[in-house]
Amino acid sequence: MIPAGASVESMTHVPDINSPEEQTRYERGLAVLAAVDGGSAPAVMENLADIAPALAHHVVAFGFGDIYARPGLDPKQRQLVTLGILTALGGCEPQLEVHVRTSLNVGLTTTEIVEALTHAAGYCGFPKALNAIFVAKKVFAERGLLPVG
Incomplete structure (x- = not known):
């Protein structure tokens, strides 16, 4: 009022x-x-x-x-949170792509990124986690980081 x-x-x-x-x-x-x-x-x-x-x-x-x-979280921790949130939201694939790149830039490994996105499946569902994995795969391929292992 x-x-x-x-x-x-x-x-x-x-x-x-x-x-x-x-x-x-x-x-x-x-x-x-x-x-x-x-x-x-x-x-x-x-x-x-x-x-x-x-x-x-x-x-x-x-x-x-x-x-x-x-202060309180380091850049790697912040990126893990961001990856999880963007995955859970869905429909944010362009932003997720930027943040997968940023995650690599701050030192997360491809394995850590894949694990974070896989972990999200239990909370937000397989379709959203699969979409996120395919975004990560695209970024990893661009950087010559496939196969992940």
Whole structure:
């Protein structure tokens, strides 16, 4: 319920992505992203720039500058969580592909990735786990990492 005398517009806060605070978050996010991504994320951000620059900003500032930069989990642990979540969600195969690459970049082995995706089958079902395995297989093949063993 909107309080008397207020409007939706007056209650909505939209951060200025060009403010110094937002730029600090964005720069921190870019640094984290560069350390783990291996180069594919900038292309994603560039593809968003003309239609949704604020979304591109928030993916970097929030996703990597705030969340991924938190202490408590190392990059390998974060990627295992991300692989499990994207597998369970299903329909996120393009994002899963990026994160399989990122998982390899941060030092997860092909065996660890396959085990994480296989483990997910018990919680989210075989179709989603199979889709995730086929995404991983594509990335492994691109990197010359097949057969997995």
